[in-house]
Amino acid sequence: xxxxxxxxxxxxxxxxxxxxxxxxxxxxxxxxxxxxxxxxxxxxxxxxxxxxxxxxxxxxxxxxxxxxxxxxxxxxxxxxxxxxxxxxxxxxxxxxxxxxxxxxxxxxxxxxxxxxxxxxxxxxxxxxxxxxxxxxxxxxxxxxxxxxxxxxxxxxxxxxx
Numbered sequence: 078x079x080x081x082x083x084x085x086x087x088x089x090x091x092x093x094x095x096x097x098x099x100x101x102x103x104x105x106x107x108x109x110x111x112x113x114x115x116x117x118x119x120x121x122x123x124x125x126x127x128x129x130x131x132x133x134x135x136x137x138x139x140x141x142x143x144x145x146x147x148x149x150x151x152x153x154x155x156x157x158x159x160x161x162x163x164x165x166x167x168x169x170x171x172x173x174x175x176x177x178x179x180x181x182x183x184x185x186x187x188x189x190x191x192x193x194x195x196x197x198x199x200x201x202x203x204x205x206x207x208x209x210x211x212x213x214x215x216x217x218x219x220x221x222x223x224x225x226x227x228x229x230x231x232x233x234x235x236x237x238x
Contacts, residue, residue, distance in 0.1 A: 080107070081126075083144070087111075088132035096154070098140050100127030106142045108154060120152055122160050124185070129195050133219070135202025143193035148185055149207060151222065162222045164188035164207075166215065169224055188224075189213060 084100035095111040096118075106127055108118035125145035133139035139161070143149040149164035165186035191210030198205050204225070205217040216226040 080105075083126055083128045084130045084142075086130045086132050086140075088137055089134055091132070091137040093137065098130040098132065098142070100130045100142055100144060102126040104146075106130055106140070106152070118154055120150075120154075120160070122150055123148065129193060129207075131196045131198060131205070133202045134198050134200060139202075141196055141198075141205060143188065143196060143207060145192045146185075147187035147189050147191060147193060147209070149188035149193055149196070149205075149217070151219070164217055164222060164224070166190075166224055168222070188215065188217075 080101035080103040082099045086098050096108045099107045104123045106120040110117045128144040131141045138154050140152045150160040151162040153161045189209030189211045193209045196207045207215050214228040218225050
């Protein structure tokens, strides 16, 4: 692997694979098999470096990645093409998930206005917490990929969505 690696994660619930997800500076996530030490998948779609990767603790084939492009992507690694969902900061709780469409380069939904720097799932896998350079923490409902809570550090207040 010649790309710079910014993030790595290993699934805690996988029973059928031993994959490491590596977020790279080359706009992709590379999945490496620990048994064979080779790359098995390359997930593309990000438009800048991938700074965080995180496996779902409840779905062994589901992976989250995000980075400098401000997008948060959910992948089902069994699918050969494209991400399962792209988190949209404007999709609030209770709204139906928006269907993924091919859009112009500037119209890809963003999860944060700045870089997404870190992420963590709740132990049950139902929620994902992300943080970014926009001074916000966001809580995402993984059952419908909606934005459920925003915490703004600058104002030190909590805003339900």
